Amino acid sequence: MFKNKFYLILFLLLPIIAKAELTVEVVGGAAQQIPIAIVPFSVQASPTQIAQDNISTVIGADLRLSGLFRVLETRGVTSQPHALSEVKYSDWASIQGQALTIGTVESLPGNRLKISFRLLDVLKQNQLLAMEFNITPAQQRATAHRIADMIYEKLTGEKGVFATRITYVNKENGRYSLQVADADGFNAQTVVSSKEPLISPSWSPDGTKLAYVSFEKKKPVIFVQSLVSGQRIVLANFKGNNSAPTWSPDGTKLAIVLTYSANSQIYVINADGTGLQQISFSNGIDTEPEWSPDGASIYFTSNRGGGPQIYRMLASGGDAKRVTFEGAYNVSPHLSTDGKLMTFIKQTPAGFKVAVQDLATGQVQTLSDTSQDESPSFAPNGRMILYATSIGGKGSLAAVSVDGRVKQRLKDTGGDVREPSWGSSQN
Amino acid sequence: MKKSILMSVLLAATLAACSNNAVKEKPAAPVVDSSKSSQVSQPIASAKDDVATTVPGSKNEVVVNPLKDPNNILSKRSVYFDFDKDEVKAEFRPLVEAHANYLVTNPNAKVIFQGNADARGSREYNLSLGQRRSVAVKKAVNVLGAQDKQIETISYGEEKAKECKDETCYQQDRRVDIVYENE
Numbered sequence: 001m002f003k004n005k006f007y008l009i010l011f012l013l014l015p016i017i018a019k020a021e022l023t024v025e026v027v028g029g030a031a032q033q034i035p036i037a038i039v040p041f042s043v044q045a046s047p048t049q050i051a052q053d054n055i056s057t058v059i060g061a062d063l064r065l066s067g068l069f070r071v072l073e074t075r076g077v078t079s080q081p082h083a084l085s086e087v088k089y090s091d092w093a094s095i096q097g098q099a100l101t102i103g104t105v106e107s108l109p110g111n112r113l114k115i116s117f118r119l120l121d122v123l124k125q126n127q128l129l130a131m132e133f134n135i136t137p138a139q140q141r142a143t144a145h146r147i148a149d150m151i152y153e154k155l156t157g158e159k160g161v162f163a164t165r166i167t168y169v170n171k172e173n174g175r176y177s178l179q180v181a182d183a184d185g186f187n188a189q190t191v192v193s194s195k196e197p198l199i200s201p202s203w204s205p206d207g208t209k210l211a212y213v214s215f216e217k218k219k220p221v222i223f224v225q226s227l228v229s230g231q232r233i234v235l236a237n238f239k240g241n242n243s244a245p246t247w248s249p250d251g252t253k254l255a256i257v258l259t260y261s262a263n264s265q266i267y268v269i270n271a272d273g274t275g276l277q278q279i280s281f282s283n284g285i286d287t288e289p290e291w292s293p294d295g296a297s298i299y300f301t302s303n304r305g306g307g308p309q310i311y312r313m314l315a316s317g318g319d320a321k322r323v324t325f326e327g328a329y330n331v332s333p334h335l336s337t338d339g340k341l342m343t344f345i346k347q348t349p350a351g352f353k354v355a356v357q358d359l360a361t362g363q364v365q366t367l368s369d370t371s372q373d374e375s376p377s378f379a380p381n382g383r384m385i386l387y388a389t390s391i392g393g394k395g396s397l398a399a400v401s402v403d404g405r406v407k408q409r410l411k412d413t414g415g416d417v418r419e420p421s422w423g424s425s426q427n
Numbered sequence: 428m429k430k431s432i433l434m435s436v437l438l439a440a441t442l443a444a445c446s447n448n449a450v451k452e453k454p455a456a457p458v459v460d461s462s463k464s465s466q467v468s469q470p471i472a473s474a475k476d477d478v479a480t481t482v483p484g485s486k487n488e489v490v491v492n493p494l495k496d497p498n499n500i501l502s503k504r505s506v507y508f509d510f511d512k513d514e515v516k517a518e519f520r521p522l523v524e525a526h527a528n529y530l531v532t533n534p535n536a537k538v539i540f541q542g543n544a545d546a547r548g549s550r551e552y553n554l555s556l557g558q559r560r561s562v563a564v565k566k567a568v569n570v571l572g573a574q575d576k577q578i579e580t581i582s583y584g585e586e587k588a589k590e591c592k593d594e595t596c597y598q599q600d601r602r603v604d605i606v607y608e609n610e
Contacts, residue, residue, distance in 0.1 A: 197583075197586040199550050199551070199554075199584075199586070200550065200551060215583075215586065218581075219581055220554065220582075240558070240580075241554060241555075241558055241581075241582060243551055243554055243555075244551045257551070257555070259555075259558050259582075262558075262562050262580075263558075263559070263562070264554075264555035264558060264559075285552065285555040285556065285559060287551050287552055287554075287555045288549060288551045288552065301549070301551075301552055303511075307511060308511070308548075308552055329511065329548065331548055331549040331552045332549040332551070332552070345548065345549060347547075347548070352547055352548060372546070372547065374548070374549055374550065375549070375550070393590050418550075419550065
């Protein structure tokens with residue numbers, strides 16, 4: 001059987017882990033994890049076309065990362081099916097599998113690949129999903145993430161986020177670089193780099209642009225950069241500090257913070273840099289504006305009442321209502337896409353931690369087990385929160401599930417990583 | 428907590444001692460006495476220059492630049508703040524007054540107040556807090572007669588903060604640095 005040869009190649013490849021900018025370690029897991037077996041995909045293509053990680057490895061890593069799946073060891077199982085006809089359900093039931101994924105990678109003319117996969121229900125012995133992709137060799141990881149998303153959605157009922165992207169700032173050898181990477185930390189690309197600090201990257205809703213703050217002009221100035229063309233414009237370079245940009249949900253405007261009147265206040269500006277309008281008027285610090293998903297309100301951090309707390313006002317301005325009441329220091333609001341939850345950083349006796357507040361009930365839960373947390377943002381499906389923390393004296397990225405059960409550390413190989421933001425599901 | 432209070436008291440005492448000594452030992456070298464500063468406008472040798480160099484008529488005698496003279500309070504360049512606060516504490520009044528007087532007597536002198544915050548909490552909030560701190564120092568010298576055109580305020584937020592493990596270290600990062608033009 002020709003397939004045996006491919007097994008051999010597969011087993012040789014499996015222990016080799018591609019050099020990643022970030023590697024992820026999962027701590028804890030959901031109470032009820034779905035046991036899934038993912039048989040290494042058979043490969044019928046030239047080794048030069050094949051990515052270092054088998055598609056099945058990437059799918060397995062994604063599902064494991066979510067904390068909702070227990071990925072079963074498949075090597076001890078006698079049958080190693082790739083086609084539906086080869087599946088012996090009893091083999092997978094015997095290792096307590098509930099779901100089984102099989103698939104193939106085949107070479108197509110014109111240096112393309114055909115990826116086929118099936119998701120099977122072991123207990124009901126039927127097929128849940130079957131899909132084929134015609135891709136370039138460079139799209140293998142992206143395709144694996146899409147397959148993981150499809151499996152995740154089929155089995156949990158929620159949208160997956162493995163095919164989305166994150167952005168963060170990496171400080172290494174005295175240089176700051178704004179990077180964009182896949183949600184698993186792989187495939188990192190530098191968007192801009194500078195020897196002066198870069199902070200506060202914000203995704204445009206369609207995922208094609210980043211707004212960010214650069215100190216390259218020796219003071220904070222807001223830029224908007226296209227991820228498609230690489231072109232960038234100065235969005236705001238007014239007297240004083242220009243910072244904290246966030247896009248309106250329709251992508252036409254940004255809320256920004258200026259110290260034009262000496263004190264940090266919130267303004268709204270069109271995405272082309274025209275039509276500046278001040279919307280907050282206080283004697284304290286008003287910063288970190290965050291739009292509600294319907295675009296009607298802006299949540300923000302203000303110390304108008306003494307210490308920093310989170311407030312809400314209409315996007316057109318006007319009176320602000322206080323939103324956080326527990327503790328003396330609550331900052332950095334970010335809303336889930338359904339607008340029901342707000343994550344933020346809360347100072348507790350044990351340090352600065354990621355917390356989540358139910359906006360309807362006001363109930364607050366502290367989630368993280370780290371103590372120097374900053375910059376939390378929801379995954380597009382609202383299930384995980386990505387944030388920056390300090391581990392061993394160095395900035396690292398971490399993620400925690402909204403119920404606090406699943407915790408992940410994204411360990412980088414070199415730099416000091418900070419200011420993460422999770423992109424929308426559209427990018 | 429007690430320790431940190433003790434540390435701040437000690438630090439305050441030390442700083443106060445330093446400033447007192449400086450004032451006593453070198454009563455305002457080329458700088459006009461603070462008690463007269465706001466009214467007095469008679470030209471003095473160093474008024475034309477931001478940096479005092481030599482006294483006219485005595486070519487060989489070098490006058491120490493008061494801004495650099497370690498015995499002069501003007502060589503002290505940092506105002507420290509409490510966590511999440513932007514009030515200039517009483518212990519830094521002599522330092523702020525000395526710089527205000529320098530700016531008044533040297534109207535061509537220009538200064539930048541660079542606000543900083545410790546690394547805890549949010550970068551954006553800390554950027555704003557650093558700005559508030561630099562503006563607080565500006566207001567304090569404005570009140571004593573320094574002009575707006577002499578002063579620029581900027582904030583680095585927590586971007587220049589050190590990697591800290593304790594309050595003594597964090598305290599060093601919560602400050603406004605006073606930097607004169609061409610320094």
